[in-house]
Amino acid sequence: MKLSTRNRLPGTVVGVEKGDVVAKVTVRVGDNHVVSLISRESAEEMELEAGKEVMALVKATDVMLMTEDGLA
Amino acid sequence: MKLSTRNRLPGTVVGVEKGDVVAKVTVRVGDNHVVSLISRESAEEMELEAGKEVMALVKATDVMLMTEDGLA
Amino acid sequence: MKLSTRNRLPGTVVGVEKGDVVAKVTVRVGDNHVVSLISRESAEEMELEAGKEVMALVKATDVMLMTEDGLA
Amino acid sequence: MKLSTRNRLPGTVVGVEKGDVVAKVTVRVGDNHVVSLISRESAEEMELEAGKEVMALVKATDVMLMTEDGLA
Amino acid sequence: MKLSTRNRLPGTVVGVEKGDVVAKVTVRVGDNHVVSLISRESAEEMELEAGKEVMALVKATDVMLMTEDGLA
Amino acid sequence: MKLSTRNRLPGTVVGVEKGDVVAKVTVRVGDNHVVSLISRESAEEMELEAGKEVMALVKATDVMLMTEDGLA
Numbered sequence: 001m002k003l004s005t006r007n008r009l010p011g012t013v014v015g016v017e018k019g020d021v022v023a024k025v026t027v028r029v030g031d032n033h034v035v036s037l038i039s040r041e042s043a044e045e046m047e048l049e050a051g052k053e054v055m056a057l058v059k060a061t062d063v064m065l066m067t068e069d070g071l072a
Numbered sequence: 073m074k075l076s077t078r079n080r081l082p083g084t085v086v087g088v089e090k091g092d093v094v095a096k097v098t099v100r101v102g103d104n105h106v107v108s109l110i111s112r113e114s115a116e117e118m119e120l121e122a123g124k125e126v127m128a129l130v131k132a133t134d135v136m137l138m139t140e141d142g143l144a
Numbered sequence: 145m146k147l148s149t150r151n152r153l154p155g156t157v158v159g160v161e162k163g164d165v166v167a168k169v170t171v172r173v174g175d176n177h178v179v180s181l182i183s184r185e186s187a188e189e190m191e192l193e194a195g196k197e198v199m200a201l202v203k204a205t206d207v208m209l210m211t212e213d214g215l216a
Numbered sequence: 217m218k219l220s221t222r223n224r225l226p227g228t229v230v231g232v233e234k235g236d237v238v239a240k241v242t243v244r245v246g247d248n249h250v251v252s253l254i255s256r257e258s259a260e261e262m263e264l265e266a267g268k269e270v271m272a273l274v275k276a277t278d279v280m281l282m283t284e285d286g287l288a
Numbered sequence: 289m290k291l292s293t294r295n296r297l298p299g300t301v302v303g304v305e306k307g308d309v310v311a312k313v314t315v316r317v318g319d320n321h322v323v324s325l326i327s328r329e330s331a332e333e334m335e336l337e338a339g340k341e342v343m344a345l346v347k348a349t350d351v352m353l354m355t356e357d358g359l360a
Numbered sequence: 361m362k363l364s365t366r367n368r369l370p371g372t373v374v375g376v377e378k379g380d381v382v383a384k385v386t387v388r389v390g391d392n393h394v395v396s397l398i399s400r401e402s403a404e405e406m407e408l409e410a411g412k413e414v415m416a417l418v419k420a421t422d423v424m425l426m427t428e429d430g431l432a
Contacts, residue, residue, distance in 0.1 A: 065118065070114075093235030093238045206278035220326040236380060337408075
């Protein structure tokens, strides 16, 4: 399987909050947390729950960059 | 400054490839690489170059999740 | 702070509607209204409510254009 | 014609910069400028050029919000 | 009316599931089903319901590609 | 492999146009054409070329809906 999506961050689910149509899934990736809003249906079909290993995928056009004053 | 964007991944620019209108910026975030496609204009205004510290920002609705056979 | 996001529209919150996971925030920008769907968590952390001044941010790749018959 | 896209900002094209595959179109909307990255093909089919009236469309899920220190 | 959005898939609504803020609309496009998450407000204004003919619109930057082992 | 992305449209590549940083890939899906803008790097790694079978993937939050006057 090859995917055009450039960014693939391996992590572990640490929380799933199910709304009526949308679910919020929090994933620990290294030292960071990544939050994903997906359909509730997807969360259930994928049997997402704390402890499950997942890959967070993000298209390159969806990544913004910020620099802060005082940073290198 | 408070931002609605949930995902903020601190990293270091490792490469900038400038096209005519779009630039591809590669950022090292922990053990991963994150690729961003932004306008060339942004890349120049932000003076992005290898070694510069940046924050990669991603909206929660732009994060997909994948599970693989054999994982957890 | 410098941001790769090209579009920054200053406005005033005129309404916040909180769902279980997602919140809908309406912002007046000049003569227009801009609607944003963000996580409920973000809306609460940012203490968004009518009257609050905010900046609406949109990536250039997320702007579509339409022309209508009869227009210039 | 009805469209699910919530945000429709009427404006006037002030600049078009054509790259090989992507075009950058700048639109004046009230007191703001809105930048759009679309395919070069779209820009040509729509005959976009300075002075043309357009509608900039943005999905509600693509609008982020920022508050700044010192603002209301 | 001309639209920069490249992808326009004609189809028929086969289901609408309304959450508090977001609605999930399922559309049959040829042999496939396409699922759309839009604001509940949009779904109501457009009077979306099973049997209604719609056009599903997707920006070219929002289409990812995958190839699978064993294919072509 | 399970993916949160709801929309998976099987098709055949009918054209690839490579820019300096971005590539435009056109895919025939049933009676429709789907255009994808991805990084040139992805297009090359995936060895995309006319005749190759691919799956076009689109997140549910990236699908807009339009109804037209005169349609059912």
